[in-house]
Amino acid sequence: GESVGLHxxxxxxxxxxxxxxxxxxxxxxxxxxxxxxxxxxxxxxxxIDIRSNxxxxxxxxxxxxLNKTVKHLSLQIAATQPGDSAVYFCAERGxxxxxxxxxxxxxxxxx
Amino acid sequence: DTAVSQTPKYLVTQMGNDKSxxxxxxxxxxxxxxxxxxSKKFLKIMFSYNNKELIINETVPNRFSPKSPDKAxxxxxINSLELGDSAVYFCASSPxxxxxxxxxxxxxxLLVL
Numbered sequence: 001g002e003s004v005g006l007h008x009x010x011x012x013x014x015x016x017x018x019x020x021x022x023x024x025x026x027x028x029x030x031x032x033x034x035x036x037x038x039x040x041x042x043x044x045x046x047x048i049d050i051r052s053n054x055x056x057x058x059x060x061x062x063x064x065x066l067n068k069t070v071k072h073l074s075l076q077i078a079a080t081q082p083g084d085s086a087v088y089f090c091a092e093r094g095x096x097x098x099x100x101x102x103x104x105x106x107x108x109x110x111x
Numbered sequence: 112d113t114a115v116s117q118t119p120k121y122l123v124t125q126m127g128n129d130k131s132x133x134x135x136x137x138x139x140x141x142x143x144x145x146x147x148x149x150s151k152k153f154l155k156i157m158f159s160y161n162n163k164e165l166i167i168n169e170t171v172p173n174r175f176s177p178k179s180p181d182k183a184x185x186x187x188x189i190n191s192l193e194l195g196d197s198a199v200y201f202c203a204s205s206p207x208x209x210x211x212x213x214x215x216x217x218x219x220x221l222l223v224l
Binding site: 007008032034036038041042043044045046049087089096098099100101103104106 | 167
């Protein structure tokens with residue numbers, strides 16, 4: 001992940017629409033990427049992961065896309081629901097298996 | 112059953128005090144971590160232990176000392192607490208390989224006055 005400023009980026013989405021959360025990572029040697037969801041007052045929770053030998057991976061209502069050329073990762077959430085409101089983090093595993101978290105994006109679902 | 116548990120959930124203390132946060136995981140994982148999350152939600156790794164051995168030790172003041180009595184427990188002791196230590200501290204664990212999916216505890220909210 002990369003720093004995008006002092007404030008937590010926020011994405012507001014209408015309920016039922018699709019959400020796309022983006023993440024730029026820094027280490028071209030990173031071989032494994034994870035998306036986490038953190039609800040208010042709770043710890044981060046695993047959503048989906050992808051290895052560097054893949055471009056796309058799908059889960060239930062979520063899809064992760066990896067573009068290694070531009071070091072970009074995205075999380076797509078289909079038919080966004082109020083329960084999807086949370087802060088979403090991307091994480092990359094780089095050298096020495098060290099995991100670095102991105103700055104996070106706050107997703108607000110508008111009913 | 113809670114997979115990764117931390118105690119206490121809230122901790123309010125004075126500057127200069129010494130405090131400990133405890134973490135336990137019942138997942139049978141070999142690797143455990145401590146993270147600090149600041150007010151802007153930035154998550155930064157502090158320490159990582161694999162089978163009771165220190166693996167990752169980021170640039171953290173010496174006042175912070177992790178202790179792993181067994182692979183199911185990783186405690187964090189903080190000496191001479193400072194205002195800047197106020198944050199949410201998360202414990203996490205993962206199966207054998209460092210960097211694989213991590214399971215986080217509920218966090219300990221530390222406020223130093």
